Amino acid sequence: MPSLLSLPKQPLPLALLATLRQPKFPAKKRASHLAPWVLICLGQLLLSPNALADNESPSTNTNASSTTLSAYLEGYYLHDFNQSNARSRPSFAYSHNAVETAKVNLGFLKLNHQTDSTRLNLALSAGSYMRSNYAAEPQTLQHLLEANVGLKLGHNLWLDAGVMPSHIGFESAIGLDNWTLTRSMLADNSPYFETGVKLSYTSDDGKWLASGLLLNGWQKINPKDGNTNPALGYQLSYKPNANTTLNSSAYLGEEQATDGKRTRYFHNFYGQFQLSDRWHAIIGLDTGAEQATAHAKHHHVWYSPVALLQYRYSDRVSVSARAEYYQDANQVIVKTNGANGFKTWAYSANLDYKVSQYFTVRTELRGFDSQDAIFPDNNGYSSQSVMATTAAIWHY
Numbered sequence: 001m002p003s004l005l006s007l008p009k010q011p012l013p014l015a016l017l018a019t020l021r022q023p024k025f026p027a028k029k030r031a032s033h034l035a036p037w038v039l040i041c042l043g044q045l046l047l048s049p050n051a052l053a054d055n056e057s058p059s060t061n062t063n064a065s066s067t068t069l070s071a072y073l074e075g076y077y078l079h080d081f082n083q084s085n086a087r088s089r090p091s092f093a094y095s096h097n098a099v100e101t102a103k104v105n106l107g108f109l110k111l112n113h114q115t116d117s118t119r120l121n122l123a124l125s126a127g128s129y130m131r132s133n134y135a136a137e138p139q140t141l142q143h144l145l146e147a148n149v150g151l152k153l154g155h156n157l158w159l160d161a162g163v164m165p166s167h168i169g170f171e172s173a174i175g176l177d178n179w180t181l182t183r184s185m186l187a188d189n190s191p192y193f194e195t196g197v198k199l200s201y202t203s204d205d206g207k208w209l210a211s212g213l214l215l216n217g218w219q220k221i222n223p224k225d226g227n228t229n230p231a232l233g234y235q236l237s238y239k240p241n242a243n244t245t246l247n248s249s250a251y252l253g254e255e256q257a258t259d260g261k262r263t264r265y266f267h268n269f270y271g272q273f274q275l276s277d278r279w280h281a282i283i284g285l286d287t288g289a290e291q292a293t294a295h296a297k298h299h300h301v302w303y304s305p306v307a308l309l310q311y312r313y314s315d316r317v318s319v320s321a322r323a324e325y326y327q328d329a330n331q332v333i334v335k336t337n338g339a340n341g342f343k344t345w346a347y348s349a350n351l352d353y354k355v356s357q358y359f360t361v362r363t364e365l366r367g368f369d370s371q372d373a374i375f376p377d378n379n380g381y382s383s384q385s386v387m388a389t390t391a392a393i394w395h396y
Helices: 014-019 031-047 128-133
Strands: 065-080 103-115 118-126 144-154 157-165 193-202 208-215 231-241 244-257 260-274 279-291 299-312 317-328 342-354 359-370 375-377 380-382 384-395
Touching: 103 128, 103 144, 118 128, 118 157, 144 193, 193 231, 375 384
Parallel strands: none
Antiparallel strands: 065 103, 065 384, 103 118, 118 144, 144 157, 157 193, 193 208, 208 231, 231 244, 244 260, 260 279, 279 299, 299 317, 317 342, 342 359, 359 384, 375 380
16 A cells, blocks of 8 residues: 655654553552553563664664555445444444445554564544444543554564554455455454454464464443453464465453353454466364353353355456355343344445545445344344445555
């Protein structure tokens, strides 16, 4: 992505880190609040020009650095063929969820600073995605898409801390990074972002990536009272060749409920394949389990498989198709109050046209078929829903 701004090789101001709300600790220290302090310490190292000079004099330190500022804006319009009076999609949709009105899904400005041994990312954002996914955060943090710093500890070994994109899944909040206009049900109902500390290692040949994480919880920046124990995560990615990526990511943490804390286990697997110069495919599977009640041995299980196929007609035009299913019979993640919980199929077809290097237009037709009547229509509720979405994306 081209740079809007190229700055001199000088330390960035500490005001960049001041955008993070200072944590208030109780008398007893809590492990889940380690991330802000690690972030500040790493930031001090990153902003000190000679902190990682390996005892070299300034005249011999050749640590290269770069600073870039990028921008992204995605607007969309979604038409619901059910013709209901609802102005938002059901509660399981956390992206592109406004109906019959033009909206901005995601717009942000991002600053990236990188040297051979340090890195920093800060992105401030707005849009319907931010309102849906950051609703539980304090108002001062509801526009913080990304804020993290990293320190290179050794050969191919990095320590990052702060608010980061999730280590789970093949989809992200940035629409242009995905094959489809809207996000899959499994992406909308697993973390888009996370806050904590990540230790990651990449093999010399680039085939292996391994990460371990200490997190504030399930898509949380600010842990709620009574749920302050840290969560754990890992990511293991393997690329046996240039055409194949296999990924396993997991999460283990506690979720606060009315009867106490319940342990949650979650795993995501996906494989991404380049079948030919033009044909590409992704298969994925999310599985999760959470204690039925606090301290119970019995667990409620949910799962979601997904498959995508993409055909790249040219550098400008591509089409994609997606099929997916989500089952959460006990409504651990998706609350519908239906008699059968949440058991829903979805299908979509997508057309992308790259108008220029900086501008892309997308359109998508998507249908849902649920076991219960959960979709608003002009007669009340229906078990089916069909919607068409058009998006325009500008990035620089």
